[in-house]
Amino acid sequence: MSDSDHIDATQGPELAACRDSAPTMSAPRVLLGISGGIAAYKSAELVRRLRERGAEVRVVMTEAAQAFITPLSLQALSGHPVRTELLDPGAEAGMSHIELARWADRVVIAPATADLIARLAHGLADDLLTTLVLATQAPLSLAPAMNHQMWAHPSTRANVGLLAARGVRFFGPESGPQACGEVGPGRIAEPETIASGLLQAPKGPLVGARVLMTVGSTREAIDPVRFIGNRSSGKMGFALASAMRECGAEITLVAGPTTVPAPAGIARIEVESALEMERAVMERAANCDLFVATAAVADYRPEAAAATKLKKEPYRLSLALVRNPDILAQVAALPEPPFTVGFAAETDRVESYAAGKLSAKRLSMIAANRVGDAAGGFESDDNALICLWPGGRRELPMMSKPALASALTELIEERYGAYTAG
DSSP states (O other), X not given: OOGGGSOOTTSSHXXXXXHHTOOOTTXXXXXXXXXXXXXXXXXXXXXHHHHHTXXXXXXXXXXXXXXXXXXXXXXXXXXSOOBOOSSOTTTTTTTHHHHHHHHOSEEEEEEEOHHHHHHHHTTOOOSHHHHHHHHOOSOEEEEEOOOHHHXXXXXXXXXXXXXXXXXXXXXXXXXXXXXXXXXXXXXXXXXXXXXXXXXXXXXXXXXXXXXXXXXXXXOEXXXXXXXXXXXXXXXXXHHHHHHHHHTTOEEEEEEOOOSSOOOXXXXXXXXXXXXXXXXXXXXXXXXOSEEEEOSBOOSEEESSOOSSOOOOOSSOOOOOEEEOOOHHHHHHTSSSOXXXXXXXXXSSOHHHHHHHHHHHTTOSEEEEEEOSSSSSSTTOSEEEEEEEETTEEEEEEEEEHHHHHHHHHHHHHHHHHHHHTO
């Protein structure tokens, strides 16, 4: 970084602009975390953009971030002391790191390096910034910035998937020339993009819409130890719930067993079997505007579960199976049904089978994907969808499940808007 890249926050009109934009009592309270990457110099511009929009900004820096931009610059721009140490005797007398976590109503980390993303994904709290993330209930957003090979690495992709499934929002990264001289995805999103996305109130037909969503799998008991189930992880459902919440929807999840944590701050009813899921859904379906059935519900269950563990038979064990209720079809058949979105996982003839379900169940929309291939499907971090509705079709190509959830949310919002417009 050249000397011209450093921002002198002690003089000039930009500081005056920050002082003129002093936050009001109802101002958004933004905690800005800065980790150690070359893009840290753009954090000063981000503080300015946030304050122009009326936000009150407090800054926390990692040790590595201080090698790229000084705390003094950010203190002058934010109007508040910058915190850098977890165990600061001058600040910890009143457990002020907890107070700071409670103060924020949103947290954004820009830049978020590959190392920081990995530590957040695995719940570490080894410095002030990671500790604050665990201690706050405010929604978390990240603006990744790193070499494009690091962004594409399977470890980073897995960590991003974990965080997205928990409801973390991502701004970028963008593609273009990088500080290392290479070109590719990994550039931090522009401060204007981050600030506007962070503070802009959602607009559109999903604002205030009541969404009831099923996620995960179901387990149908054979005996107290064994069950019939499937490989659904819940990743896609949780990513979709987070994306729809970002659009202003009020989400209630009916969640079967999953392999990933649920997004924070979303109402969740936990169930295990298909019958439990049916009961939870039908108790609430009449009071929702949209019903989104991402859960992989078992089609069959044992006719009667054994009260004690079944012992091994010499050669084979026969189980009598009965059909489980079709929850999606029941919701779509209500006298005044909500906008219904079904999901179909198929190994072959994906579009043909999905079109049949769309028609037979009288759904508003269906999203179908192929399972059993090398890429996409259950337990994968990536997926692709064929989306159908009466008279329409759209393909969403293979991409990460968080990105796919955002694309699908845009389509659901479009179709729901047309539905409510009559």
